Amino acid sequence: MTAIAPTAEKPAPAGPARTPTAIRRTGDWARRAPLLPALVFLIVVTQLPFVATLVISFMDWNSLYPDQRGFAGVGNYVDVFTDAALRDSVVTTIILTVAVVLISVLLGLGVALLLNRSFRGRGMVRTLMIAPFLVVPVAAALLWKHALFNPEYGLLNGVLTWIFGSDAPQPDWITEAPLAAVVASLVWQWTPFMMLILLAGLQSQPLDALEAAKVDGATAWQTFTHLTLPHMRRYLELGALLGSIYIVQNFDAVFTLTSGGLGTANLPYTIYTTFYQAHDYGRASAAGVVVVAGTIAIATFALRVVSSLFREEEGRA
Amino acid sequence: MSTATVAAPRKAKPTRPGVSRGKGAPLLGLLAWIVGITFFLPVAWMVLTAFHSEQDAATNPPSIAADLTLQGFREFFGATSGASPWPPLINSAMASLVSTLIVLVLSIPAAYALSIRPVRKWTDVLFFFLSTKMLPAVAGLLPIYLIAQQAGMLDNVWTLVILYTSMNLPIAVWMMRSFLAEVPVEILEAAAIDGAGLFTVLRRVIVPVAMPGIAATALICFIFSWNEMLFARVLTGVVAQTAPVFLTSFVTSQGLFLAKVCAAATVISLPVLAAGFAAQDKLVQGLSLGAVK
Numbered sequence: 001m002t003a004i005a006p007t008a009e010k011p012a013p014a015g016p017a018r019t020p021t022a023i024r025r026t027g028d029w030a031r032r033a034p035l036l037p038a039l040v041f042l043i044v045v046t047q048l049p050f051v052a053t054l055v056i057s058f059m060d061w062n063s064l065y066p067d068q069r070g071f072a073g074v075g076n077y078v079d080v081f082t083d084a085a086l087r088d089s090v091v092t093t094i095i096l097t098v099a100v101v102l103i104s105v106l107l108g109l110g111v112a113l114l115l116n117r118s119f120r121g122r123g124m125v126r127t128l129m130i131a132p133f134l135v136v137p138v139a140a141a142l143l144w145k146h147a148l149f150n151p152e153y154g155l156l157n158g159v160l161t162w163i164f165g166s167d168a169p170q171p172d173w174i175t176e177a178p179l180a181a182v183v184a185s186l187v188w189q190w191t192p193f194m195m196l197i198l199l200a201g202l203q204s205q206p207l208d209a210l211e212a213a214k215v216d217g218a219t220a221w222q223t224f225t226h227l228t229l230p231h232m233r234r235y236l237e238l239g240a241l242l243g244s245i246y247i248v249q250n251f252d253a254v255f256t257l258t259s260g261g262l263g264t265a266n267l268p269y270t271i272y273t274t275f276y277q278a279h280d281y282g283r284a285s286a287a288g289v290v291v292v293a294g295t296i297a298i299a300t301f302a303l304r305v306v307s308s309l310f311r312e313e314e315g316r317a
Numbered sequence: 318m319s320t321a322t323v324a325a326p327r328k329a330k331p332t333r334p335g336v337s338r339g340k341g342a343p344l345l346g347l348l349a350w351i352v353g354i355t356f357f358l359p360v361a362w363m364v365l366t367a368f369h370s371e372q373d374a375a376t377n378p379p380s381i382a383a384d385l386t387l388q389g390f391r392e393f394f395g396a397t398s399g400a401s402p403w404p405p406l407i408n409s410a411m412a413s414l415v416s417t418l419i420v421l422v423l424s425i426p427a428a429y430a431l432s433i434r435p436v437r438k439w440t441d442v443l444f445f446f447l448s449t450k451m452l453p454a455v456a457g458l459l460p461i462y463l464i465a466q467q468a469g470m471l472d473n474v475w476t477l478v479i480l481y482t483s484m485n486l487p488i489a490v491w492m493m494r495s496f497l498a499e500v501p502v503e504i505l506e507a508a509a510i511d512g513a514g515l516f517t518v519l520r521r522v523i524v525p526v527a528m529p530g531i532a533a534t535a536l537i538c539f540i541f542s543w544n545e546m547l548f549a550r551v552l553t554g555v556v557a558q559t560a561p562v563f564l565t566s567f568v569t570s571q572g573l574f575l576a577k578v579c580a581a582a583t584v585i586s587l588p589v590l591a592a593g594f595a596a597q598d599k600l601v602q603g604l605s606l607g608a609v610k
Contacts, residue, residue: 031436034426034515038486039442041423045483046449052460111352119346125353127594131360134593136544138561139582142568143363146575153575155362158379170377188359196601238605249453251547256565268455268547275459276551288456295451302451 050292057285064279076286086287088263089270090294093248095179096266100186101243105236107187108194115195116202126199133192141256144185149173149257178262182253190247194239201235202228241302248295267291367580371573389580393567402584404556405563408474410588412549412559413542416481420489420538421531423482425519428493433505433523443494446487454484458551465552472554480548485538488606492537495607496530497523529599530607536596537603540589560585 060072080086115126132140148155151172160168174181205228213223251268258264260273271291275284365381366374367390373383388396395401431439461480462471470476500523508522524531549559564585567578593600 028437030515031430031434033430035430035436035442038423038427038490042446042449042483042486045479046452046457049457049460049464050452052463053456056459111349114345114349114352117342117345117349119342119349121350125349127597128353128357130593130597130600131357131590134540134586134590135360135363136561136564136582136586136589138544138546138564139363139586140359142564142578143359143582146568146578147362147366148359150575153375153377153379155359155379158377161378188356191356193604197605200601200605238608242604242606245451249455251455252561255546268453271455271458272547272551275462281459281463284459288453288459291453292456295453298451 061281093266104190112198137252374576389576392577409560412477417538424489432498450487474557481542492607533599533603
């Protein structure tokens with residue numbers, strides 16, 4: 001905290017001859033002023049809609065039947081908790097998020113370890129690796145659905161034909177393994193993200209410790225488990241946390257690849273259809289409130305992780 | 318040590334020798350190449366298919382060496398359908414660039430108040446910013462739709478500008494805070510002694526020094542806005558349609574469409590690919606909220 005601590009303690013360079021409290025008070029507001037536009041904007045645009053969601057969630061409101069608008073009590077919530085489709089979508093969201101984050105972190109770590117060595121064309125390989133993350137998500141989903149997974153002319157089955165000839169198996173990937181198909185396309189997009197963060201972590205590893213380990217005759221595996229992994233913990237947590245934030249909310253891949261069919265409808269998709277196709281505003285809002293409650297529970301835990309990293313950092317400085 | 322959240326000691330970066338050079342080294346280098354090419358393959362396939370005719374794009378086994386043609390791109394630019402891609406591309410550019418600009422204008426002073434002259438309980442404020450990012454956007458979708466409807470702001474690109482600003486603001490505040498925390502105290506003290514006001518300090522001292530960080534922030538905000546589809550899909554129609562929504566319109570239930578979808582996907586991804594490749598190092602900083610240098 002070298003950059004902050006000294007300035008933080010310093011009083012504002014305020015005018016002369018003022019009482020300490022007055023200085024403090026104007027100083028406080030002078031300090032807060034630059035923060036306010038961003039804070040107010042964010043509260044208005046992100047928090048107020050949630051208040052509205054909360055209100056609507058207790059209403060009977062289907063835009064297809066505008067005359068029947070009224071107070072519904074907890075009816076929408078009863079619907080939400082007894083609705084099998086919605087319960088399934090909660091499970092789907094959890095499976096999807098955990099699978100994508102876990103696989104892409106592990107793959108990303110493997111690739112980062114490979115790229116942390118010197119070999120010919122390392123910069124080029126890194127550039128190739130980043131490309132999937134830079135394809136617009138909808139474009140990536142369309143690419144996987146039509147150019148790779150398509151049972152008749154997709155690249156995957158094309159490769160099978162190349163290898164096994166005309167009687168090669170030609171699976172219909174999305175129908176046979178819908179959730180795995182969604183996971184595969186997302187892992188492809190998110191592994192580069194994990195790789196970049198983890199590679200930065202590997203490169204920040206102090207060299208002297210690694211050399212000392214080598215001098216002491218530690219095997220590569222011992223060095224990895226005893227030095228590299230502990231050092232990488234915070235980078236792994238950061239990658240997993242950021243990945244989770246984005247993948248829990250994923251809409252594009254599910255919408256494009258399967259249109260939520262075949263048991264792949266996650267929560268964002270289910271809420272989208274309740275509101276956009278069924279026009280049941282009350283129930284969509286109740287589902288939204290449930291999602292928010294669930295996210296707050298998870299987010300509190302996640303924030304604690306970040307926060308502990310944060311303290312550690314402050315403590316070290 | 319800097320204030321960055323998870324930062325590790327920074328080193329003289331450019332070339333760092335590989336850590337280990339054991340016996341399997343050439344093989345592992347080869348493996349790295351294979352993995353890299355495997356990940357890149359779908360992108361290469363997308364670009365190649367974009368240059369094929371619809372017939373050649375839909376063969377099994379794939380026709381790799383088929384004649385190249387610009388037909389897919391002509392279709393994307395409306396050769397048959399007459400639908401020009403320019404309005405959606407311009408809408409996307411507008412929404413992404415303007416929202417990124419507003420994000421910077423809002424987040425730099427906010428980051429100043431969270432790092433250089435921090436308010437009391439600044440960590441709490443910082444975590445409040447991040448926590449808004451954890452609330453699923455979809456839960457606010459309905460009221461935002463209804464408010465936009467009441468205000469006559471449906472199918473209006475400015476609605477997206479506002480939403481993308483709020484979507485990226487928390488990330489930008491986190492990133493900018495870690496960059497501003499690195500501005501040397503001496504410079505700031507010198508400016509304070511010279512009697513420079515907040516605005517002058519921001520404009521003349523902080524912005525120039527933190528320029529690389531600002532660029533990283535802008536890059537990430539641009540990418541996330543350009544990519545966004547859920548809000549764009551629900552809140553826009555004909556006039557304010559963005560490029561990702563336009564892209565989905567190329568999938569038709571009849572006839573071959575693979576080449577033109579690939580051409581469209583290539584063109585629409587191009588700005589992000591170009592920006593990302595050009596600023597690879599910034600990408601890491603940006604993605605980790607400025608925590609990893």
